[in-house]
Amino acid sequence: MQPIRVADDEVWIQYSMFFVTDETGWEEAPVPVDGLAVVPGGIGVFAEDGVTPVHLEFWGEAPGEADAEFETSTGRVRLLNGMQEPSEYGKVLELDGPGRYGFIVDSQDDEFHLRWWRI
Structure with a gap:
């Protein structure tokens, strides 16, 4: 089984963390636990020192x-680098329309792979 679409190095992990959230972003900063944060509306991972590419x-x-699983009514989610405000630093990822999606963050060869699919 292979991914349908791949966007290499489209997002970078900076400031030690990377988040996928609903398009509206966070009302308050999530608290990561044990390297992986799964919080209402999002998922986050720790990065090593420096800047790490994320393959979508x-x-x-x-x-x-x-x-993590969550539903978006707009068909878009926001990719956040670090603890920055989403309006300034977030990248919007266009999904395949509104609905519920599953997400996996996998680390291979010192790089992260963000995989998602429609549920």
Whole structure:
């Protein structure tokens, strides 16, 4: 099984953390636990020192058990670098329309792979 679409190095982890949230962003900063934060509306991972590339992969079916699931009414989610305000630093990722999605963050060869699919 292979991803349908891949966007290499489109997002970078900075300031030690990377988050996927609903498009509206956070009302308050989430608290990561044990390297992976799954909080209402989002998922986050710790990065090592420096800047780490994130490969974005859309899958036609679940490649494994989801780290996080959430629903978006707009068909978009926001990718946040660090603890920055989403309006200034967030990148909007266009999904395949409104609905519920599963997300996995996987680390391979010192790089993160963000995989998502429609549930």
